[in-house]
Amino acid sequence: MKRRLLVMVCFVVHFILLCETNVSNSYALLYDGGLKVTASYTLYNTGSILSCAAICYGKPGCWLFTWDAVSKECQLLDFLNAVVITESAPSTLRTYYANSVRGKKIVRTPSQSSWTGNNNTCANMGGRLFLPEDNTYCYILNHIVGVNHVHIGLWRYPSDVTVWYNMDGQTTFPSLNWGSGQPNNCLGSQYYGSCHNGKAGDVPPNSITYGICDI
Known part of the structure; x- marks a missing residue:
């Protein structure tokens, strides 16, 4: 029983690490504070940048998100219907875009x-x-x-x-x-x-x- 439990724990840990690797390898930094893409966003209070990336990763059509290093607020870009323009943003606001699609x-x-x-x-x-x-x-x-x-x-x-x-x-x-x-x-x-x-x-x-x- 203990061995089976240990195997299950190892499997869960491996699965979590694999998911975290997939998420962290799927996005690249676009702006390291000071700028953001002007658009409509959906706000999430996630606490961590990895959680923010995971939400975007699991949402079809999510190609860009922002995460604030101080407030921990996560914002997912809803859509774009015009050429990208930018606006000023706090120095703590980071913008990431998807640089990996379907692996x-x-x-x-x-x-x-x-x-x-x-x-x-x-x-x-x-x-x-x-x-x-x-x-x-x-x-x-x-x-x-x-x-x-x-x-x-x-x-x-x-x-x-x-x-x-x-x-x-x-x-x-x-x-x-x-x-x-x-x-x-x-x-x-x-x-x-x-x-x-x-x-x-x-x-x-x-x-x-x-x-x-x-x-």
């Missing part, structure tokens, strides 16, 4: 290239171009990278202007919306996708910018 690290390519070039770079890093789940994350990625459009894992066949695919060959993206008038294939050869000011847009093969990889 994959989300990283920017080291240099700017075409969509195909960026996808090859992602492959060399052990991954592929990443497709954000919604527009809020698109806005955050544009803000973090610091450019108004970045290549993402969205493409179509040149012969079919109506059907777009993710990197798994799937054709439905229920929470990622196209920008106004997009996709428009205005150059006649816009086969690839980007996050353009927070919305999906189509770009031609010679579009040069950074890519977002999941690795």
Whole structure:
């Protein structure tokens, strides 16, 4: 009985440590006080930054949270519907964003290239171009990278202007919306996708910018 109890305790401790590792490895510091993203937030009184991160981790569509080192208040970003702007914040307020999705690290390519070039770079890093789940994350990625459009894992066949695919060959993206008038294939050869000011847009093969990889 004691041995069984010890095994159960060890299992629980291992599970807790594993969960804590997953949570702590899923977020990166965006602002270490002084600034915050201007948006609507939901307030939680959690006490610890790990608890705050765990709440965000367990909430679908939570890509950013703030935690105050003095008040211990936790605020989860509700959504974004415009290009990120910032406002002043207490020096004790830290802002974190999700840099891991479904167990994959989300990283920017080291240099700017075409969509195909960026996808090859992602492959060399052990991954592929990443497709954000919604527009809020698109806005955050544009803000973090610091450019108004970045290549993402969205493409179509040149012969079919109506059907777009993710990197798994799937054709439905229920929470990622196209920008106004997009996709428009205005150059006649816009086969690839980007996050353009927070919305999906189509770009031609010679579009040069950074890519977002999941690795």
